[in-house]
Amino acid sequence: MPKHELILLKNMMQPGYTGSLADYEKTGGYQALRNALGKMAPTDVTAKVMKSGLRGRGGAGFPTGVKWGFLPKDYQGPRYLCCNADESEPGTFKDRQLMERDPHQVLEGIVLACYAIGAQSAYIYIRGEMVLGSKILEHAIGEARAAGYIGKNILGTGITADVWVHRGAGAYICGEETALLESLEGKRGLPRVKPPFPATHGLYNKPTVVNNVETLANLPHILSRGPEWFASIGSPPKSTGTRVFCVSGHVKRPGNYELPMGVTTRELVFEYAGGMRSDKPLKAFIPGGASAPFLTPEHLDVKLDFESVAAAGSMLGSGGVTVMEEGTSMVWAALRLMEFFYHESCGKCSPCREGSSWLVQTMRRIIAKRGQMQDLETLTDLCKNIAGRTVCAFGDAEVSPIMSTLKHWRHEYVALIHEADAANLIRPESAGTRH
């Protein structure tokens, strides 16, 4: 893989770069804003973003320009932009770095998006645990406001875009865009039934766009260097640009690697992340955060772009790549993720609320060697009755660790159940005991 150019991580990789306004301006920061506001029609900004092929970096991968285009054209009242900084998908830790190391890159993207969609207010909904990140952003907003990049009458253009940081308070589901809006309105973070979509009925029932941090950080670059440049990077036409891949698990050098979409997991793990931690073979990996189904070594050469990963039976999601070495129990790994989903189910709909509890109990029984063969049917049945039958996409996400490990490593489940049978033969009095 030839060494490629960094886009989003470029500034922060410069020695001595602090992320201050002065440092950011020295790298050409806020030039895109200067060239766009009042000089380019908002619809032209949207057109450029559409042409660039930029797709959401939060998980769903929806085309950003198209999302903006859903806002009603003739609506006169207020519109809102929400920056989704609730990064909580296990395996994902890129937005934290983007915000803490180069906050103005994110802010410039936010103001550009506000301009394109006609929003005068933007809220950065940051996960509550990231206290340092919220302080850094607040400081950067202060600098940008003083310099006239944020607030009323930006750079004398008469355009207003105010930006506030709003801290969440610990709830994974608030990364789901309608739950985020509920939470921002001061309520429990329960996803809304869609339609209507946020584009028409969002924050305070007003037209709203919710975009992820990394998505927004791409905007200044798309506008300064042109949509054609952006669309030439990665796996055009459908997966353009770079991704900040978050590599975790059993590798020598975990961390954030910005690479063009379409890099393979083999390259990512063995050329960038230093290879396997203990030089044991790779057994399994998750290509896009906890919600993405597990893949096997057979899939190491699948390109990490939206279409290729989907074709392999998983999803690119948030770009969190978790690697597991030979010797890792897949039933254990699936249970760990299932416990996460069980903890984070918001409880609004019964398939997810009740189903997640059943799934955890059944998995725990199998791990504790008290399982029976029929538990595997129970797991499959439960998963089928959750996926596609819930208010939000969480339902599909929570079944993926179990469904995918059952598909590729069913023998590990079976082995645990056989051990349970053997134990019961030795201790007949405990046969049939269920907890």
Add this chain to the structure above:
Amino acid sequence: MTLSEKYKDEIAEILSRYPVKRSALIPLLYLAQREPGYVTEAAMTEIAGLLKLTPPQVYETATFYTMLNLKKVGKHHIQVCKSLMCALVGSDTVIGWLRTKLGIAPGETTADGLFTLSAVECLAACGTAPMMQINDDYYERLTEEKVDKILADLRTAGTSPLKSGPYMWPESAR
């Protein structure tokens, strides 16, 4: 002292950010939690009054979020991430160390009220696992030695220089 007496200006500033008052609810609950470490019933009633909500509406929101404490926690709230990515590289061992060193299980507080231990879900630091958060600060790439040092620092100074700064990992390009 009531919250409005104590944080008059800050409350006004928070309210000015939102066109609809209720949006200030979580920020105000954080304010109420700042000093005592948890949200009291009196504070919730007062916040309800400030935002023209009923106390149950405030309670309903407050009980949804894990970071809003409704009962007292230790001075240093240690939260170790136990989700898969951290578990792959030893978070269960970290929890084991803390159990032994502090003599408490997750969910418990030491008798002197200094430490509360919790096992929590992913904190977006999986590349620098195993990790934990203590109050506002992250501590990453934990080793037993590091954990000892952090606990000693917190006991003596109330803070530790081992906490993370602005995140970057890996720290240099390849």
